[in-house]
Amino acid sequence: MCGIIGYIGNNEVVPILIEGLRRLEYRGYDSAGIAYLQTGRIEVRRSVGKLANLEAALSGNSPSGRIGIGHTRWATHGRPSEENAHPHRVGSLVLVHNGIIENYLPLKHELQAEGRTFQSETDTEVIVHLIDRQMSRGQGFEEAVRSALKEVRGAYAICVLSEKEPDVLIAAREGCPLVAGIGDGQYFVASDIPAILNHTRDIILLDDGEMAVLTPKGISVKDLAGHPKEKRIETVSWNPVMAERGGYKHFMLKEIHEQPQAVLDTFRGRVFLEEDAVALPEVGLTAAEADGLRKITLVACGTSWHAALIGKFMIEELARVPVDVDIGSEFRYRDPVLDRQSLLIAISQSGETADTLAAVKEAKSKGARVVSICNVVGSTMARESHGVLYTHAGPEIGVAATKTFTSQLTALYLLAFHLGTTRTTLSPSRATKLLEDLQHLPRLIEETLKQDQAISKLAKHFFNHRDFLYLGRGVNYPIALEGALKLKELSYIHAEGYPAGEMKHGPIALIDENMPVVVLAPQDKVYEKMLSNVMEVKARGGIIIAVATEGDREIGTKTDHVIWVPSAPSLLMPVVLSIPMQLLAYHIAVLRGCDVDQPRNLAKSVTVE
Numbered sequence: 001m002c003g004i005i006g007y008i009g010n011n012e013v014v015p016i017l018i019e020g021l022r023r024l025e026y027r028g029y030d031s032a033g034i035a036y037l038q039t040g041r042i043e044v045r046r047s048v049g050k051l052a053n054l055e056a057a058l059s060g061n062s063p064s065g066r067i068g069i070g071h072t073r074w075a076t077h078g079r080p081s082e083e084n085a086h087p088h089r090v091g092s093l094v095l096v097h098n099g100i101i102e103n104y105l106p107l108k109h110e111l112q113a114e115g116r117t118f119q120s121e122t123d124t125e126v127i128v129h130l131i132d133r134q135m136s137r138g139q140g141f142e143e144a145v146r147s148a149l150k151e152v153r154g155a156y157a158i159c160v161l162s163e164k165e166p167d168v169l170i171a172a173r174e175g176c177p178l179v180a181g182i183g184d185g186q187y188f189v190a191s192d193i194p195a196i197l198n199h200t201r202d203i204i205l206l207d208d209g210e211m212a213v214l215t216p217k218g219i220s221v222k223d224l225a226g227h228p229k230e231k232r233i234e235t236v237s238w239n240p241v242m243a244e245r246g247g248y249k250h251f252m253l254k255e256i257h258e259q260p261q262a263v264l265d266t267f268r269g270r271v272f273l274e275e276d277a278v279a280l281p282e283v284g285l286t287a288a289e290a291d292g293l294r295k296i297t298l299v300a301c302g303t304s305w306h307a308a309l310i311g312k313f314m315i316e317e318l319a320r321v322p323v324d325v326d327i328g329s330e331f332r333y334r335d336p337v338l339d340r341q342s343l344l345i346a347i348s349q350s351g352e353t354a355d356t357l358a359a360v361k362e363a364k365s366k367g368a369r370v371v372s373i374c375n376v377v378g379s380t381m382a383r384e385s386h387g388v389l390y391t392h393a394g395p396e397i398g399v400a401a402t403k404t405f406t407s408q409l410t411a412l413y414l415l416a417f418h419l420g421t422t423r424t425t426l427s428p429s430r431a432t433k434l435l436e437d438l439q440h441l442p443r444l445i446e447e448t449l450k451q452d453q454a455i456s457k458l459a460k461h462f463f464n465h466r467d468f469l470y471l472g473r474g475v476n477y478p479i480a481l482e483g484a485l486k487l488k489e490l491s492y493i494h495a496e497g498y499p500a501g502e503m504k505h506g507p508i509a510l511i512d513e514n515m516p517v518v519v520l521a522p523q524d525k526v527y528e529k530m531l532s533n534v535m536e537v538k539a540r541g542g543i544i545i546a547v548a549t550e551g552d553r554e555i556g557t558k559t560d561h562v563i564w565v566p567s568a569p570s571l572l573m574p575v576v577l578s579i580p581m582q583l584l585a586y587h588i589a590v591l592r593g594c595d596v597d598q599p600r601n602l603a604k605s606v607t608v609e
Helices: 013-022 051-058 104-113 124-136 141-149 251-257 259-267 287-291 302-319 354-365 380-384 403-422 428-449 452-462 474-491 500-505 527-539 573-591
Strands: 003-008 031-038 041-048 067-073 088-090 093-101 154-162 169-174 179-182 187-190 202-205 210-215 218-223 295-300 323-327 342-347 369-374 387-390 467-472 494-499 516-521 543-549 561-565
Touching: 003 013, 003 093, 003 154, 003 169, 003 210, 013 031, 013 051, 013 067, 031 051, 031 093, 041 051, 067 093, 067 154, 088 124, 093 124, 104 124, 124 141, 124 154, 141 154, 141 169, 141 210, 169 187, 179 218, 187 210, 251 259, 251 573, 259 403, 259 428, 287 403, 295 302, 295 354, 302 323, 302 342, 302 403, 302 474, 342 354, 342 403, 354 369, 354 380, 369 380, 369 403, 380 387, 387 403, 403 428, 403 573, 428 573, 452 561, 452 573, 467 474, 467 500, 467 527, 474 494, 474 516, 474 573, 494 500, 500 527, 516 527, 516 573, 527 543, 543 573, 561 573
Parallel strands: 295 323, 295 342, 342 369, 369 387, 467 494, 467 516, 516 543, 543 561
Antiparallel strands: 003 067, 003 187, 031 041, 031 067, 088 093, 093 154, 154 169, 169 210, 179 187, 179 202, 210 218
16 A cells, blocks of 8 residues: 655666555555655645646656656555645645554644644655754754654554655665665665566665665665664565566556466475475475474465465375464454464565554464565565575465465465375375375466457347346355455445355345356265256346356256356365456456556555554
8 A cells, every 4th residue: 555666876866666556556545745856945746636637747848857756555543635645745845654653642632732833634644754853953854854753652564755865765674564676876765566566676675764865875774763774685686677567558457467487486396306305495394393393374365265275285185284274363352372382373465464464473472473464575484483484476466365365275285285295294296196286286277268259249149237246156156255355345346255154144145137147066075066056146137147067067057147167176266266256357347448557446466554
C-alpha cells in the first residue's frame, strides 16, 4: 500500500518520478504527488485519482530539476483529497510517508500547543513538523530527521527533501519496506524494486531503524543514533521486461499465463530425481530439529492463508505432524502455545505483510523456530526468520495474487516432502512418485490454460449475476475459498466459498434459480460426495458450473456448464484447479469494466495493521 520514489542525479527528475510511480501503481492508491527542487525552491504538485490527473497538473509548467520525491497514497488517516495527498510541506521541508504513526494524535496536540498549524488530516504531517521543529532549534537536516523519528511510534517509510540542503535526500524505515538503488551517477530510493528496475539492478535493502542519506556522491546508511552501517549491495536478477505486460491486455492475465514457468522456477534446482531428494538448505532445519517437532503452525493473510490451508493437508499427509493454520491478523491477539519443539511457517508474497511479520516476532519470542515462504529476496520477513524458502515467481504487478499463489503451493509441497523425508515418514516408492508428479505440474498448468477462451465465453453468461457460491472438498476446499475471493476482489460481485459438506449447514438456503454455484469436482476420493452435493444444488434450481476431470462422462449430465482440467495427483490438484478460478474471475471482471490490475480499495502489500 502506498508507494515512494526518490531520486538524485544528473537527469531530469520529474519523468523519473512519474515513471517510478507508474511502476508502483499495482500497490493501490487514491491520490498521487511529487516534489522537486527547481532553481532553489521546492515545487509540489498533487492530485486525487490516477496518475493521469497528476500529469495533467504538471503539463504546461515545464518542470525541471535534479532531485525530488514522489508518492502514491492509499488513504488511512484522512479522506482522499489534494490536501491529504503527499508530499506534505512544512517550511523548507517536504516529505512522503508510508505506514501509520500510532502516537500522531498526542504529538499533533503538542505541536498545535506550540502554535503550529496543520494543513491536512494525515498522521504524516506530524513527522514534517517534528523535523522542522528540530531544525528551528539549530539542528542540521540529517540530525533533525533522526531526532524527529525517535519521537514517533508506529510503522513508517519516509523520504524527505529540504531547501536548506538541496543536495541531500534522506530516507528511513521502521516496519515498512524501503530500498535504495545505485545507478551510474544517480541514486534512488523506493518502496519496491520495480520502481527503479529501468535504471539499476544494484540495490541496498534497508532494515528497520536505518536511515539512508543520498547525495550526488553516493549513499550512506546509518542507524538512528548516527552510527554508520555496512550494507551489502544486492543485484536483482529481474529485468525490466519482466515488469511489463508483454503484449497481454492486463498484468494479471500475463501473470496467469506465467504460472507454468513460475512453478518450474520454484522447484528447479531443488529436486533431485535420481536421489529421490529435495534440497532445501536455506530452510535451516536439521534432521534432529525436524524429527523433534511436535507441532507446526502456518500463518498468513488473504490468498496466502488459502495456500496455508492447503499446506496443512500436504504437511500432515507427508510429514505426519499436527498442523494448525492461523490468520496473521488474529494470531498475536491470543496467547498461542508455542515452544522450542514448534515450527512456525509464515507465508507472504511480499515478505512485508504487517500482521504476518507480527506473528513471526511473537513466535520467536516464545522460542519457536520460524521458516518463511516469500517471493522477495531480502524482505523483512526473510531477514526475521531462521530459515527462508523463496518462491521464484518474479515480480507480480497485478494486485490479485496468481502466480505467487501457485508458487507458494509448490514451495509448500517441497517443504512437506522435505519434512517427510527428514522425519522418515515417506517410503522410497512414495517419494519417487511425489517428485515425478511435481515434474509434470508445469505441463498440467499449460494444458489447463488452454481453457482460457472457453472460460471467456462462459463468463458472458454470468457477469451480471450478483451472487456466487463456490464449493469444494478435502484438499480442494481452500480453492473454493480462493475462487470466491478472486471474484470478490476483481469484479466486486458477492461470493462465498465453503467446504461442500457444510452446504446443508446454512448456505443451501441461498440456492435458487439465480445462484451460480461453482463446484470443484475432480475425480478423486471424495468425487462421489461431490456428486451428491451437485444433485442437492440441482434439486433447488441452482445453476451449476463444474470444474471436472477431462473424460468424466457423468458430470456433464448433471451440471449446466463444465470447465475441464487434466487429471492430476491429489496434492497437486489445487494448483490445477486454481487456474480456472483465476480466469473466470478475470474474464467476469473485464466484462464488468473493472480495473483488474488495481481493484478498488486493495493494496498489493498490506504493510500496516
